Amino acid sequence: GAVVSQHPSRVICKSGTSVKIECRSLDFQATTMFWYRQFPKQSLMLMATSNEGSKATYEQGVEKDKFLINHASLTLSTLTVTSAHPEDSSFYICSASPGMGDTEAFFGQGTRLTVV
Amino acid sequence: AQSVTQLDSQVPVFEEAPVELRCNYSSSVSVYLFWYVQYPNQGLQLLLKYLSGSTLVKGINGFEAEFNKSQTSFHLRKPSVHISDTAEYFCAVSEIGGYQKVTFGIGTKLQVIP
Numbered sequence: 001g002a003v004v005s006q007h008p009s010r011v012i013c014k015s016g017t018s019v020k021i022e023c024r025s026l027d028f029q030a031t032t033m034f035w036y037r038q039f040p041k042q043s044l045m046l047m048a049t050s051n052e053g054s055k056a057t058y059e060q061g062v063e064k065d066k067f068l069i070n071h072a073s074l075t076l077s078t079l080t081v082t083s084a085h086p087e088d089s090s091f092y093i094c095s096a097s098p099g100m101g102d103t104e105a106f107f108g109q110g111t112r113l114t115v116v
Numbered sequence: 117a118q119s120v121t122q123l124d125s126q127v128p129v130f131e132e133a134p135v136e137l138r139c140n141y142s143s144s145v146s147v148y149l150f151w152y153v154q155y156p157n158q159g160l161q162l163l164l165k166y167l168s169g170s171t172l173v174k175g176i177n178g179f180e181a182e183f184n185k186s187q188t189s190f191h192l193r194k195p196s197v198h199i200s201d202t203a204e205y206f207c208a209v210s211e212i213g214g215y216q217k218v219t220f221g222i223g224t225k226l227q228v229i230p
Contacts, residue, residue: 032215097215105216110159
């Protein structure tokens with residue numbers, strides 16, 4: 001089956017620093033990837049759609065200058081949380097799309113970000 | 117646009133009893149349907165999916181779900197739960213023919229009582 005690797009699984013950073021999270025599709029190419037965020041005891045909400053070779057599309061209310069997305073290759077998308085604050089502490093998870101078709105989304109393992 | 121409603125935020129159930137977790141959805145287009153499970157401090161695991169065909173879908177860990185198009189429901193059931201089933205369960209949809217962008221319900225916390 002399709003495998004998506006997300007790294008790191010956990011990260012603790014100081015307030016004001018930046019953190020980069022990687023999402024890789026290991027055995028397929030993904031022109032489209034998605035980034036979701038889950039606050040404690042809440043559901044997963046789509047943050048942005050990452051498109052290879054073009055700008056990401058952000059959902060309403062998500063600051064594009066704070067959450068930088070780069071999808072420079074067909075197997076890698078990165079999410080950088082810039083100038084992180086404690087309120088950015090959350091569970092971030094990506095999914096990669098193998099293309100249009102009868103299939104489910106393939107999720108990474110998620111990243112637990114704690115900003116202290 | 118799609119939306120997913122999980123009617124119960126928490127469901128306590130005794131071990132070995134049956135359980136049903138309810139899910140209704142709304143969409144202007146045809147969708148695929150999914151149930152995911154999330155154990156504490158872990159990622160998502162796909163329990164089962166409905167893409168096409170038989171409306172009764174069997175998944176992992178003894179779970180099954182039935183797609184009811186007229187009622188726009190996709191309820192999850194298990195005839196006998198175990199302590200290890202204690203987790204958060206998310207119902208989700210994605211648009212048919214799309215790139216698998218997922219809309220999640222708010223989640224149902226299943227608490228299995230010994």
